[in-house]
Amino acid sequence: xxxxxxxxxxxxxxxxxxxxxxxxxxxxxxxxxxxxxxxxxxxxxxxxxxxxxxxxxxxxxxxxxxxxxxxxxxxxxxxxxxxxxxxxxxxxxxxxxxxxxxxxxxxxxxxxxxxxxxxxxxxxxxxxxxxxxxxxxxxxxxxxxxxxxxxxxxxxxxxxxxxxxxxxxxxxxxxxxxxxxxxxxxxxxxxxxxxxxxxxxxxxxxxxxxxxxxxxxxxxxxxxx
Amino acid sequence: xxxxxxxxxxxxxxxxxxxxxxxxxxxxxxxxxxxxxxxxxxxxxxxxxxxxxxxxxxxxxxxxxxxxxxxxxxxxxxxxxxxxxxxxxxxxxxxxxxxxxxxxxxxxxxxxxxxxxxxxxxxxxxxxxxxxxxxxxxxxxxxxxxxxxxxxxxxxxxxxxxxxxxxxxxxxxxxxxxxxxxxxxxxxxxxxxxxxxxxxxxxxxxxxxxxxxxxxxxxxxxxxxxxxxxxxxxxxxxxxxxxxxxxxxxxxxxxxxxxxxxxxxxxxxxxxxxxxxxxxxxxxxxxxxxxxxxxxxxxxxxxxxxxxxxxxxxxxxxxxxxxxxxxxxxxxxxxxxxxxxxxxxxxxxxxxxxxxxxxxxxxxxxxxxxxxxxxxxxxxxxxxxxxxxxxxxxxxxxxxxxxx
Numbered sequence: 001x002x003x004x005x006x007x008x009x010x011x012x013x014x015x016x017x018x019x020x021x022x023x024x025x026x027x028x029x030x031x032x033x034x035x036x037x038x039x040x041x042x043x044x045x046x047x048x049x050x051x052x053x054x055x056x057x058x059x060x061x062x063x064x065x066x067x068x069x070x071x072x073x074x075x076x077x078x079x080x081x082x083x084x085x086x087x088x089x090x091x092x093x094x095x096x097x098x099x100x101x102x103x104x105x106x107x108x109x110x111x112x113x114x115x116x117x118x119x120x121x122x123x124x125x126x127x128x129x130x131x132x133x134x135x136x137x138x139x140x141x142x143x144x145x146x147x148x149x150x151x152x153x154x155x156x157x158x159x160x161x162x163x164x165x166x167x168x169x170x171x172x173x174x175x176x177x178x179x180x181x182x183x184x185x186x187x188x189x190x191x192x193x194x195x196x197x198x199x200x201x202x203x204x205x206x207x208x209x210x211x212x213x214x215x216x217x218x219x220x221x222x223x224x225x
Numbered sequence: 226x227x228x229x230x231x232x233x234x235x236x237x238x239x240x241x242x243x244x245x246x247x248x249x250x251x252x253x254x255x256x257x258x259x260x261x262x263x264x265x266x267x268x269x270x271x272x273x274x275x276x277x278x279x280x281x282x283x284x285x286x287x288x289x290x291x292x293x294x295x296x297x298x299x300x301x302x303x304x305x306x307x308x309x310x311x312x313x314x315x316x317x318x319x320x321x322x323x324x325x326x327x328x329x330x331x332x333x334x335x336x337x338x339x340x341x342x343x344x345x346x347x348x349x350x351x352x353x354x355x356x357x358x359x360x361x362x363x364x365x366x367x368x369x370x371x372x373x374x375x376x377x378x379x380x381x382x383x384x385x386x387x388x389x390x391x392x393x394x395x396x397x398x399x400x401x402x403x404x405x406x407x408x409x410x411x412x413x414x415x416x417x418x419x420x421x422x423x424x425x426x427x428x429x430x431x432x433x434x435x436x437x438x439x440x441x442x443x444x445x446x447x448x449x450x451x452x453x454x455x456x457x458x459x460x461x462x463x464x465x466x467x468x469x470x471x472x473x474x475x476x477x478x479x480x481x482x483x484x485x486x487x488x489x490x491x492x493x494x495x496x497x498x499x500x501x502x503x504x505x506x507x508x509x510x511x512x513x514x515x516x517x518x519x520x521x522x523x524x525x526x527x528x529x530x531x532x533x534x535x536x537x538x539x540x541x542x543x544x545x546x547x548x549x550x551x552x553x554x555x556x557x558x559x560x561x562x563x564x565x566x567x568x569x570x571x572x573x574x575x576x577x578x579x580x581x582x583x584x585x586x587x588x589x590x591x592x593x594x595x596x597x598x599x600x601x602x603x604x605x606x607x608x609x610x611x612x613x614x615x616x617x618x619x620x621x622x623x624x625x626x627x628x629x
Binding site: 055075097102106110166 | 226234522527528
């Protein structure tokens with residue numbers, strides 16, 4: 001369960017003051033397939049960053065499970081992200097010098113998992129995203145869609161509580177988008193994995209079970225389908 | 226995994242990495258080459274001086290050094306020679322009688338120091354016999370006493386082998402004496418100034434002419450150069466009335482050159498390490514700035530900053546670990562090769578001779594410098610990438626993902 005209460009975020013560089021979030025309250029339950037939507041500059045990425053512990057709120061609390069991450073130190077946040085949150089980024093952000101397999105097992109290495117456990121989970125995850133025959137390829141040898149599927153497998157590798165995906169289909173063609181959404185939807189259905197997207201891609205919005213619309217840093221609507 | 230990623234990271238931009246590696250290797254090679262050449266020159270000058278005229282140790286009567294009087298000969302000569310001949314450390318000794326003289330031939334005149342020597346004993350302490358062109362080191366002569374002069378002096382006097390020359394000096398009573406000698410050989414050392422000022426005759430001939438028995442100087446050469454100072458102390462305690470000096474005391478410029486060389490080498494090492502440090506700082510800073518987004522991603526997904534820091538340190542260590550051995554090994558090969566065959570500097574032979582050097586230079590590099598350089602390269606690599614690594618630690622993951 002993710003519980004965001006009275007969260008505000010203000011950027012102030014001394015000259016310009018921007019209120020990116022203005023008192024956000026939202027709860028996301030386990031197993032949800034939620035899209036946060038809104039126009040550019042609406043605050044959806046800021047909200048996602050705050051939920052993911054990449055940024056801290058100016059005010060308010062972000063409670064994940066039983067931990068209020070708004071009060072964690074920088075190092076505690078890094079550890080928390082490693083063990084509780086999976087990330088999928090818009091531009092894949094795989095480690096270019098590592099193969100698909102090495103990229104997926106990277107987080108498990110940071111978690112000091114045994115080699116046997118890493119091998120087993122990496123194989124399983126790459127199979128789940130349909131890349132079992134691409135394990136030794138490096139990112140530059142794969143298509144954008146394949147790279148994003150590796151990124152999903154990587155996000156799942158650390159056994160997170162939920163996955164945050166920031167515009168995951170923005171750089172993908174229709175076929176790759178459909179394929180990626182199928183995979184994520186299946187993981188959500190079969191393994192009860194929670195997915196939270198920020199997106200303005202209608203194809204993602206159409207598949208979401210809940211759509212939270214943000215504008216000017218405020219929740220405009222919260223639609224459960 | 227961190228080490229593996231670090232190693233792979235340095236090959237992302239192969240050209241840049243190789244340029245840096247080559248620059249570091251060349252820097253190390255250049256620095257060590259200069260050090261080895263300078264050491265070779267210094268050692269050559271030192272060895273030449275020791276082999277030609279200084280020897281490891283020289284013993285004099287203290288009064289002789291103070292007043293330069295002919296009759297201030299070494300007063301314990303027999304005891305000293307017996308002691309030296311019994312010592313296992315001593316390779317050779319040569320007593321010398323030295324007289325300032327005016328030398329004259331039909332072709333010219335000059336002032337020289339006449340050195341009365343025992344040819345057999347002198348062979349044990351100097352290589353003067355090997356510098357004689359006719360191979361007659363005062364050993365073969367007929368009626369007139371033999372003399373050896375240098376090529377430079379021979380040119381000045383317009384003399385050659387078999388030329389009769391006259392030496393004028395005063396004995397210990399101040400009575401003018403003239404000796405007639407026949408040139409039996411001509412020598413040429415690597416020190417033209419020494420050549421011009423010295424001529425050699427047999428010890429007994431000079432003793433007969435001056436009516437002085439004994440000698441003014443005993444030159445000593447040891448088997449091991451490193452034992453010189455210790456043996457000097459031993460002699461001083463045994464013969465406290467004698468003035469006993471090591472080559473460092475006799476020719477302090479040689480000792481200064483040694484110390485100067487240490488200073489120069491330290492400076493060169495600092496320059497090499499600074500060049501290495503700037504190369505690494507520049508490369509690693511570029512590598513960090515180019516990968517801001519990726520480093521931000523690594524921190525985002527849970528790689529703690531300690532690991533990010535070490536990943537960058539390892540990248541730098543790998544650059545140094547590749548470049549260091551390349552530079553050191555190429556230096557080792559070059560120093561070994563030229564240490565055997567020498568570097569031909571005959572185009573500057575005359576100039577080199579005037580400062581006591583030969584025209585073939587043999588570079589020397591003490592093994593310790595390979596070890597020191599290896600350790601310094603690693604330390605410098607680590608130190609110089611701390612700044613880029615700290616720069617990486619300051620990255621804000623959310624910001625780098627948003628803006629990069």
